[in-house]
Every structure is written in structure tokens, then in C-alpha cells.
Amino acid sequence: MFQMKRRDFLKVGAAAGAMASMYGCAVGNKAGGHVVVVGGGFGGATVAKYLRMWSEGAVQVTLIERNPTFISCPISNLVIGGVKDMADITISYENLKNHWGVRVIQDEVTGLDAVKHTIKLAKGGDMSYDRLVLSPGVDFMFDQVPGLNNADAQSKVLHAWKAGPQTVALRQQLEAMKDGGVYAISIPKAPYRCPPGPYERACLVANYLKKHKPKSKVVILDANEDVQSKKPLFTKAWNDLYKGLIEYRNNSEVKDVEVASNTAILEFDKFKADVLNVIPPHQAGSIAAKSGLKLVNNRWVDINWQSMESTNTPGIHVLGDAVFPAPTMPKSGHMANQHGKLAAAAILNLLAGQEINPTPVVMNTCYSFVDEKNVIHVASVHQYDEKTKLVQPVKGAGGVSVARNELEGKVAMAWAKNIWADMLA
Amino acid sequence: MKVFTSTFVAALLLAAGTAHAADPNLGRNLAATCANCHGTNGKAVKGSGIDSLAGESKEKLLQKLADFRSGDKPASIMHQIAKGYTNEQLGLIAEYFAAQK
Structure with missing residues (x-):
């Protein structure tokens, strides 16, 4: 011991x-x-x-x-979309130990x-x-999706919302899916981890299917009233790049899952998919x-x-x-x-x-891939406010990309390399 | 626009020059908010394509930030981020990066 x-x-x-x-x-x-x-x-x-x-x-x-190594959630949607592999998002804790003298215990x-x-x-x-x-x-609050509240169910209907074995498993399910199959992703009510992440994933799965299984379909079952992040930019990508391939459904909370038939149970409806990707509330x-x-x-x-x-x-x-x-x-x-x-x-x-x-300050940038090259961002700066005792977004600062573009595709990978180094190198 | 920009830079420099931060680490803490993209202490990962800020002169950094804010320097994201900090904060950040070797 x-x-x-x-x-x-x-x-x-x-x-x-x-x-x-x-x-x-x-x-x-x-x-x-x-x-x-x-x-x-x-x-x-x-x-x-x-x-x-x-x-x-x-x-x-x-x-x-x-876990023995760090595996990054950002960029993991590119692994699911078949653009990157696990080695690209896996980083060792050795530098924290050896360079910085952090005692790392698994x-x-x-x-x-x-x-x-x-x-x-x-x-x-x-x-x-x-x-x-x-x-x-x-x-994850699996009790909110009772059919998923056991290990066997969780190994079949995946969330892949923590990068790791589930990222690999979801990729395998997509590779095994027939042309003409349906991939459905369910989004819990906000707040959830990575607001634009599910929409990015829908894009990158569609990007893969469009090239390799063009008769297939992507359905987004969103528990929220509307797209939670970068809406105009995502909507434009769906219309321009994935017309007829991606279907968005709002107010579609998944209440339960029938694992045997890969069926999501909504409030008034059911939805059967070939690959069902349920992100439970957390x-x-x-x-x-x-x-x-x-x-x-x-x-x-x-x-x-x-x-x-x-x-x-x-x-x-x-x-x-x-x-x-x-x-x-x-x-x-x-x-x-x-x-x-x-x-x-x-x-x-x-x-x-x-x-x-x-008076602390924090800021955020988030890049989302809409295909393997084109990216859209959202940024914000938050300053401490004495009145509310909260960090508040600075009005007039922050914003989103004008349009999806390849330059930000390069910047997004540069962001990943630098933030990973800022944490671990 | 240029006149505005240089006035603005002068204001930034003035704010930075007269800043007497009660907390001697304020510049360090503020500069750390840039490190996610520009690297720890402004040293970006080599070959990543992002500018290192370490060792750049304070004047040059403040000029760049002013140009991002005014729109004189085209940017994908920095024009949005630069507007989130006060002149005094940008001065402290530029001072911190300028002092990094």
C-alpha cells in the first residue's frame, strides 16, 4: 500500500x-x-x-x-470522423513528473x-x-436514461463524451454501419460539456458518411429549443455541405433507450437508429x-x-x-x-x-471543425465584477467567425498543440 | 485612423507606465490567459504556426493589440479578444511578455 x-x-x-x-x-x-x-x-x-x-x-x-495518459476531448471528434487517430490526442504525464516535479499517482x-x-x-x-x-x-446521470443505467447497455449505446475507449468504439460502430444507415446523436439540456461539440460531431460524422456511405443520414436529437452554439455557422454548414444528410430536431429530449433495438424514446415519439449516440445529462x-x-x-x-x-x-x-x-x-x-x-x-x-x-480575468476560445479542413470559432473574455461577484462576459468583446474557413482549421490544430503543451509540456 | 491608433497606443503605454499593481503578479496572471494559444510564458510550440510573444518589445506588442482593436490589422480572432481587456491590463500583459527571454 x-x-x-x-x-x-x-x-x-x-x-x-x-x-x-x-x-x-x-x-x-x-x-x-x-x-x-x-x-x-x-x-x-x-x-x-x-x-x-x-x-x-x-x-x-x-x-x-x-487514467495512465491524458486523452483530449477537443480534437476527438476528428478521430470519430476518421480524420485523426487516438495517438494524435493522447499525451503522457511524463513531463509533468520529470520536468515540473509533480507527483503523478494513478x-x-x-x-x-x-x-x-x-x-x-x-x-x-x-x-x-x-x-x-x-x-x-x-x-453522467444514467438514471435520467434508465435503459442505459447498466454497464452492458453503456457498452452498446455510447456517449463518447469522454475521450478514450468510447471514442474508438464509436468510430468502429460508424465503420461497421451499412451505407444507408442512420446515425443519431442526442444532446442533453444545457448546461452540458462543450456546447458546440455535438454539432461539430454531427458535421464530422456526416463528412465521413458523405464520402464513404452517401446514402446514410445523420439525425441530431437536441433536448434544447435551439442550437446552443454558433447557430448560424453550423446551420450554414449543414445546408451548404450536408444538405439532405443532416437533419436537426429541436425539443427532442431522449427520456430512455431501448438498447436491444437501438431506439431512443422521446416524450411523444421513438427514434430507431443504426448507430445511436446518446450523451446523457451530466x-x-x-x-x-x-x-x-x-x-x-x-x-x-x-x-x-x-x-x-x-x-x-x-x-x-x-x-x-x-x-x-x-x-x-x-x-x-x-x-x-x-x-x-x-x-x-x-x-x-x-x-x-x-x-x-x-479582479481575475478568464477567456475562452473554441474551434469547431465542420469538415476535415474548415473551422468556425467562438471567443469570449470574462472579467470579475464586484457587484455580482461573478466573472462577466465583456460586452463588445468576443464573437464568432465571419464564415467557416481553412485558415482557422490550421489555427485550431495550433491551438490544440499549444494548450496541450501549456498543460502538460 | 492612424492618428487614432497612435493616440490609442500612447494611451496604452501611459496606462501601463502609471500602473502600480497592488499585486506584483497581476501581469503574470493576465499574461497566463494568453498562454493557451501563445504558449506558456508566451513561448509557442515551435512549428505550430502561432506567434511567440516572449521577448517582443512592449511597444510592438501594444501596437499590434491596438491595431487588432481598431481593425487596422486583420485577424481571425484577436480583434475580438483584444477588446476584452482594459488598457491597463494590456499594458501589464505586454510588459510581462517583453520581460520573458
């Missing part, structure tokens, strides 16, 4: 501190201590790296991640004690922290949702936007898709990375007994 040896950390910490002063630490950050980060996605990996970088090694960081956190400042690991026993960061992403990952942290709508963690700290549980910061979003803030990998930096800055201030930054 692995036991976290705090003594060793303190030794390493002291050595790192000595090194920092040797280098003549310019900013004079006096932060020290041990931060445990749960979840190595866009939020968790970023906060881990930035805590090490900005403290010049003085703060010890342990990252607990259940394990699962099963509980936490916010008073004693400890977490419980499935394999590794208890571990103590000075500050805890939860970046657990989302859990909530904050269970370690964040079930540890006594204050939730909004019983699903998302309520946080302080100056520090990403839970509003009712001091010492625990929550990032990314698990938080109740500020107005117009998407649940995106880009935004989770920004949360990670906001939290890293605040945690270092708090560990050093300093005031936190009262």
Missing part, C-alpha cells in the same frame, strides 16, 4: 525553496505546502504545472488521475475529509493536503458532487470566482466542467485551463498569507 510520506515532501520542499532563493526568486513568493489535485484533465494538469512553475518548486503538488479518490484535510485513495490509503483542488470533470464528478460542497441545482459546485474555492468548504478549490458556470461561460477545456491558472495564483497567495487577486 502506498502511503504519502509528508516528511519526504517537506524535505523536498525545503530543498526546492533553497534552490529558488539561489535563483534569486524575483517575485519573492513565500508560498509553501502540499497541494493535492484530483483529476488530470485540462483544469487539473494546468493547475498542477502552474503551481510548480509559479512557486519555483516551493509548493509540492500531487496529481491523482485514474489512482481513484474515493472520499475526502474537509476538516482533517485528507483524501482517501482506492489503492493508496489516506493523503493529507494543505489545499485541495478538485477537477473531476463530469459524471453533473459535477462524484468526488465534487458528493463531498458536502455546496451545489447549484444539485449538480454543479458553487465557487468563489476570485479563487475557485468552494463557497461553503474552505481549502477546496474546484475547476472546469464541475463548477456552476458564470454567465455565458461554456464548459470547455480552454475554460478549465483558465480556471486552473486562476486557482493556482489564488492558492499561492493563500499559502503565503497574501491577499488574492480581486
